[in-house]
Amino acid sequence: EKTESTDSKDTIKFGTNAEFPPFEYVTQDGVIGEFDGIDIAIAKDIAEENGMEAQIENMEFDSLIVALQNGQVDAVIAGMTVTDERAEAVDFSTPYYTATQVMVVKDDSDITKASDMEGKKICVIQGYTGETCVKDLGYDYEAFKKGTEAIMELVNDKCDVVVIDSATAQKYVADNDGLKIVEDNDAFDSEEYAIAVQKGNTELLDKINTAIEKLISDGKVSEYAAKYTDA
Ligand code: GLN
Incomplete structure (x- = not known):
């Protein structure tokens, strides 16, 4: 008999810097290591759309691109603005916020x-x-x-x-x-915010883009933006 543990679900490890409300912050309710915000909600939905789970890794903003390049995280979602300089180091998804x-x-x-x-x-x-x-x-x-x-x-x-x-x-x-x-x-x-992946990781970028485009057209991104801005 084939057994399948829920733990075996593939994860997308997202790097962020949870010092950037309303996009990502550490929750105030005393739960250590719990994150919330527009980007966190989007990251969870992107993973779910792909039958995967989102894992959030919190680190300094300055370390995010290096962590991505090292493979310490699979993607970066951090209210990160698309810039020419950054686009030399990483590949960006379809932008989701202006x-x-x-x-x-x-x-x-x-x-x-x-x-x-x-x-x-x-x-x-x-x-x-x-x-x-x-x-x-x-x-x-x-x-x-x-x-x-x-x-x-x-x-x-x-x-x-x-x-x-x-x-x-x-x-x-x-x-x-x-x-x-x-x-x-x-x-x-x-400025346009987008999700970053390792240069050339088209497999993950395609998954992210399909999901983020759906989240934008479904009105989910606007919904999260409104919800967390008023929170
Ligand atoms: N949008 C700004 C940038 O990309 C700030 C992002 C952030 O602090 N998370 O530099």
Whole structure:
């Protein structure tokens, strides 16, 4: 008789950095190592669509691409923006979310556009596209490992502005009194989030793309975006 254990289900190991609400974060309910967010929901659905299970590996954002290249994870889902530089190192799926960089400032800030950041104390998160944007604008900045650390600098008046992705900025503004978002669509281009796989891993990329395209057309991705943005 053939026995089949449920443990034998194939897994897709997704690397993420659970410091990026509403896309991925460690749940607040005291369960250690439990992750939730838009990307986590998408990762689980992608695995399920393929009769597989999603396993989430949490690591620093800066380590994700290396972990993928080393085969430590099969895919990266981390609100990761498609950039030319990254596309040289990994293959990207069909994009599933459009974002942009924004400036988070104190309510009484006189910053109304990106050029107002000149001469101000700017905080970014290391390795995020926000760091590249500020670097490209030619301004000095301080880089932090976590978004929450940069936001705490702002809350404590140790910096004037944090440049970070729009949806994550909204979360931080909702969770901390006295902060607001300043947009500058002339200075910051829109960005597309996509899932990364090892270069040439077309087998997994096809599985991911078929599933993500279905999740987009079914309205699932929008549903998750709305759910976790309001959470
Ligand atoms: N979208 C930004 C980037 O790709 C930030 C992603 C993240 O922190 N998870 O760099």
